[in-house]
Amino acid sequence: MTAWFASWGLTYEAAWLVATIVGILAIALPLMLAVAMIIYADRKIWAAIALRRGPNVVGPFGLLQSFADGLKVFLQETIIPSGANRGLFLIAPIITFTVALMAWAVIPFQAGVVLANINVGLLYILAISSLGVYGVVISGWASNSKYPFFSALRAAAQMISYEVSIGFILISVVLYAGSFNLSVITLAQKGNILGIFSANGLNPLLFPISVMFLISSMAETARAPFDLTEAESELVAGYQTEYSSMSFALFWLGEYANVILMCALNAILFWGGWLPPVDWAPLYAVPGIIWLFAKILLFFFIFSWVKATVPRYRYDQLMRLGWKVFLPISLFWVCLVSGWLMLTRYS
Amino acid sequence: MIQTIAFYLFATLVIASGALTVFARNPVHSVLWLILAFFNAAGLMILLGAEFIAMLLIIVYVGAVAVLFLFVVMMLDVDFAELRAGFVRYLPLGALLAIVLAVEIVFAIGAWSAGAINMGARIAPVASDVSNTQAIGQLLYTRYIFLFEAAGIILLVAMVGAIVLTHRKRGGVKPQDIGHQVRRRPEDATRLTRPESGQGVEL
Numbered sequence: 001m002t003a004w005f006a007s008w009g010l011t012y013e014a015a016w017l018v019a020t021i022v023g024i025l026a027i028a029l030p031l032m033l034a035v036a037m038i039i040y041a042d043r044k045i046w047a048a049i050a051l052r053r054g055p056n057v058v059g060p061f062g063l064l065q066s067f068a069d070g071l072k073v074f075l076q077e078t079i080i081p082s083g084a085n086r087g088l089f090l091i092a093p094i095i096t097f098t099v100a101l102m103a104w105a106v107i108p109f110q111a112g113v114v115l116a117n118i119n120v121g122l123l124y125i126l127a128i129s130s131l132g133v134y135g136v137v138i139s140g141w142a143s144n145s146k147y148p149f150f151s152a153l154r155a156a157a158q159m160i161s162y163e164v165s166i167g168f169i170l171i172s173v174v175l176y177a178g179s180f181n182l183s184v185i186t187l188a189q190k191g192n193i194l195g196i197f198s199a200n201g202l203n204p205l206l207f208p209i210s211v212m213f214l215i216s217s218m219a220e221t222a223r224a225p226f227d228l229t230e231a232e233s234e235l236v237a238g239y240q241t242e243y244s245s246m247s248f249a250l251f252w253l254g255e256y257a258n259v260i261l262m263c264a265l266n267a268i269l270f271w272g273g274w275l276p277p278v279d280w281a282p283l284y285a286v287p288g289i290i291w292l293f294a295k296i297l298l299f300f301f302i303f304s305w306v307k308a309t310v311p312r313y314r315y316d317q318l319m320r321l322g323w324k325v326f327l328p329i330s331l332f333w334v335c336l337v338s339g340w341l342m343l344t345r346y347s
Numbered sequence: 348m349i350q351t352i353a354f355y356l357f358a359t360l361v362i363a364s365g366a367l368t369v370f371a372r373n374p375v376h377s378v379l380w381l382i383l384a385f386f387n388a389a390g391l392m393i394l395l396g397a398e399f400i401a402m403l404l405i406i407v408y409v410g411a412v413a414v415l416f417l418f419v420v421m422m423l424d425v426d427f428a429e430l431r432a433g434f435v436r437y438l439p440l441g442a443l444l445a446i447v448l449a450v451e452i453v454f455a456i457g458a459w460s461a462g463a464i465n466m467g468a469r470i471a472p473v474a475s476d477v478s479n480t481q482a483i484g485q486l487l488y489t490r491y492i493f494l495f496e497a498a499g500i501i502l503l504v505a506m507v508g509a510i511v512l513t514h515r516k517r518g519g520v521k522p523q524d525i526g527h528q529v530r531r532r533p534e535d536a537t538r539l540t541r542p543e544s545g546q547g548v549e550l
Contacts, residue, residue, distance in 0.1 A: 119478045123402035130410025
């Protein structure tokens, strides 16, 4: 894209700047639209499982519901509690939202279509997702209120616990692909199962950790059944309790942008990303971005499905699952995968 | 051009947020400024072309260490009057530390401008086609393998020590045994009796 802007007579640096800004907008704006629609989809799926109708009033089939909600919160007053730490109180939702958008820079949407094709892409994602906890922790502390504070402590402990096992799971995938670059990881899956299927997840050695990654990604994004940070029955609304209008909406948008990101990561790391699931020439006629979106939507459906069916974990069960089940298994799996690779690939 | 702008931006922010870490009244603000300093230091690493180190800096320091700092500091009940009361008492120690640091900085600048020791020669030459993730891996797991493993063992010992110090057996807890719950059948838990009218049931 830089070359295209440079052909307009701009210098290379100016062209690079314009191309990057256009690239960021080309990801962020559709992402916002996707978040609006995915919130609608989430409510519809949840309603369908509970035998309700869900949003069906605003627009055809209620499709414009999220936009109506957005307009509503936009017009509301931002209330700042008098005891709150003003600056941090306002900056917390901005951090959550920004961090949720930043991670999308390294997601490959198609062959060669990626904003920043850096060779530590997966580490970048880990780094950015570890920043996500600050929005929650700062909001909990700055609200100067009991329940948000409890929620912030829970969130901090929960995210650190599950990041450890996510790190080990990602290492196994990186060992298999031989690179941290998400495009290389995707391409390494091309026809890797008997030359027919393109998916790490179908590899018997990687299937168990693909399931663990799915569960860990639910915990990492604090989705049900791990949504202890905003457990209504215990903590009112958790760290969002004192927030209103746009500052609340930013949390909301950031949370769903993170959920879509985790779905995309599941798709890219284990189920072939933008590659068609079967390595068969006619399927490549469909643009890669459509395959990626189909996989993201499939994973989002699983997320919604789990949210609608599984009851919330207790906090000690959550910690037990993270430290006593996932951590040992994922650590063992790193040894297993590296041992297998030493035996077969590098011997 | 853009590197220069980025360098001065990151460097200014590192120094400014470092200073604010010290000067901030509220400990929580201090930790947050420290996190900003870490973050901008990672930016400087990227400018040096050490993207792997930069990402690790963020993952380890910002993502784990600073969260734990924040975790502890947030729960402190800070009394600002008491904080200021200790100022005179700790002044000599603080002054000593400041002098030592100032001398070190002078030495460092002097040594750097003299430029006698060629530190670059001690680093193994790295092929330019290898990304720095691979370069670090090759160096760390061959030449420095013993140091690397020693670091691992020290961390393991520290971890075991921390667990031993904080672990205590508590009596009277009823942990959930899922296997036991699943094994339990209706006949273990219920009993069907037909008591005569007016007679109770023995529990």
